[in-house]
Amino acid sequence: MTFDYLIVGAGFAGSVLAERLARDAGRRVLLIDRRRHVGGNAYDEHDAAGVLVHRYGPHIFHTNSREVLSYLSRFTEWRAYEHRVLASVDGKLVPIPINLDTVNSLYGWSLTPEELGEYFARQAEPVERIRTSEDVVVSKIGRTLYEKFFRGYTRKHWGLDPAQLDASVAGRIPVRTDRDDRYFTDEYQCMPLHGYTRLFENMLDHPNITLELGVDYRDVIGSLRVGEIVYTGPVDEFFEHRFGRLPYRSLRFEHETYEVAQHQPVAVINYPQDRPYTRVTEYKHLTGQSHPRTSVSYEYALAEGEPYYPIPRPENAALYARYKALADATPGVHFAGRLGTYRYYNMDQVVGQALATYAKLRGAPSWVHVA
Numbered sequence: 124m125t126f127d128y129l130i131v132g133a134g135f136a137g138s139v140l141a142e143r144l145a146r147d148a149g150r151r152v153l154l155i156d157r158r159r160h161v162g163g164n165a166y167d168e169h170d171a172a173g174v175l176v177h178r179y180g181p182h183i184f185h186t187n188s189r190e191v192l193s194y195l196s197r198f199t200e201w202r203a204y205e206h207r208v209l210a211s212v213d214g215k216l217v218p219i220p221i222n223l224d225t226v227n228s229l230y231g232w233s234l235t236p237e238e239l240g241e242y243f244a245r246q247a248e249p250v251e252r253i254r255t256s257e258d259v260v261v262s263k264i265g266r267t268l269y270e271k272f273f274r275g276y277t278r279k280h281w282g283l284d285p286a287q288l289d290a291s292v293a294g295r296i297p298v299r300t301d302r303d304d305r306y307f308t309d310e311y312q313c314m315p316l317h318g319y320t321r322l323f324e325n326m327l328d329h330p331n332i333t334l335e336l337g338v339d340y341r342d343v344i345g346s347l348r349v350g351e352i353v354y355t356g357p358v359d360e361f362f363e364h365r366f367g368r369l370p371y372r373s374l375r376f377e378h379e380t381y382e383v384a385q386h387q388p389v390a391v392i393n394y395p396q397d398r399p400y401t402r403v404t405e406y407k408h409l410t411g412q413s414h415p416r417t418s419v420s421y422e423y424a425l426a427e428g429e430p431y432y433p434i435p436r437p438e439n440a441a442l443y444a445r446y447k448a449l450a451d452a453t454p455g456v457h458f459a460g461r462l463g464t465y466r467y468y469n470m471d472q473v474v475g476q477a478l479a480t481y482a483k484l485r486g487a488p489s490w491v492h493v494a
């Protein structure tokens with residue numbers, strides 16, 4: 124059978140490109156994934172108790188892009204959901220991002236927003252040029268709160284001190300002087316009404332798309348006569364680690380089901396201090412499912428294992444730049460997604476990037492022949 128495109132990876136990057144190439148451009152697409160399911164890290168499923176869980180940790184959709192939202196809305200309805208997270212600090216559960224209630228309940232104070240602004244200004248350490256995740260936090264709120272909320276969590280999650288990570292990492296988390304306790308402030312915040320996997324199934328339901336799961340690119344590429352490839356796996360793996368391995372952070376999840384309807388007050392509790400895990404997620408808050416039982420996952424960070432996070436720091440950016448130059452010089456192969464372009468991207472950014480990649484690909488002649 125002949126295909127116009129081979130797409131490696133059925134996460135958001137690969138699935139959006141498969142859908143656009145098949146439905147919009149009329150191309151025949153072979154989409155493969157080495158996992159036995161679609162959706163990449165956004166995959167969700169019903170566990171043994173019948174609770175809808177995210178197998179690879181909590182995925183909350185949020186975006187400021189009307190284009191991304193309206194594109195995805197072709198494949199799902201949405202349920203309104205605004206994410207709220209608590210941090211377990213000094214024996215208390217307090218809002219993160221740090222806001223007025225966080226500081227007042229942590230210290231038993233009753234500051235006003237203005238007073239909190241002044242307090243932060245007194246605590247803040249001057250930093251001439253903000254380069255690292257330590258800089259970005261201590262320059263706003265000082266070292267005491269940095270150590271309580273950021274240093275331990277970051278060391279656990281990344282295996283690195285915040286001083287070793289780009290400012291963009293901890294910079295994802297704002298600091299507020301008001302009582303807004305939402306994790307994200309994007310204009311659009313919602314969850315796919317019937318889950319992510321259903322969204323992907325709808326997206327990929329097209330006669331021009333052939334989906335093969337449990338298939339690794341490295342095992343099949345020898346038997347394919349390949350014209351154009353879209354590759355959304357790790358870019359260094361594609362080039363057989365020619366310049367050395369790009370570092371990724373991996374995760375392990377312990378999933379538990381409890382015989383109660385609710386385990387914790389919000390979907391996610393972060394543990395920046397004493398526990399071995401970074402966060403605990405209770406999925407029913409995200410999905411809105413009613414069920415007499417509830418399922419949670421405990422998230423542990425790992426140095427080895429499946430790649431989940433590119434690690435933003437200067438030496439990794441320099442190594443990626445070498446792979447990027449090689450990728451740019453490799454005709455007929457297009458790299459996309461969080462692993463393919465080594466970017467700490469959220470889902471909406473991956474969808475936006477895939478739509479932009481499609482705009483570039485459109486019109487280019489291509490073919491793949493499966494022997």
Ligand code: FAD
Pocket residue numbers: 131132133134135136137155156157158162163164165179180181182183184185338339340341355356357374431432459460461462463468469470471473
């Ligand atoms: P992936 O989803 O990783 O898909 C890549 C696919 O390629 C995988 O399925 C993999 O099996 C396959 N593959 C790789 N190599 C090969 C090969 N050689 N052969 C065949 N198949 C291969 N984003 C948000 O917007 N909100 C969130 O709340 C959020 N939470 C997150 C929580 C966690 C724990 C993690 C890890 C990520 C989170 N993200 C979140 C980010 C989100 O998961 C990604 O932006 C998005 O899923 C990336 O899509 P992708 O297609 O680039 O990659």
Ligand code: UDP
Pocket residue numbers: 210219256272273274276277280292293294295296393395
């Ligand atoms: N972070 C932290 N403490 C927290 C939450 C976040 O130190 O309670 C830092 C940490 O370095 C983390 C980064 O901010 O990796 C980004 O957090 P986010 O919740 O966006 O991470 P993700 O959901 O992508 O794992």
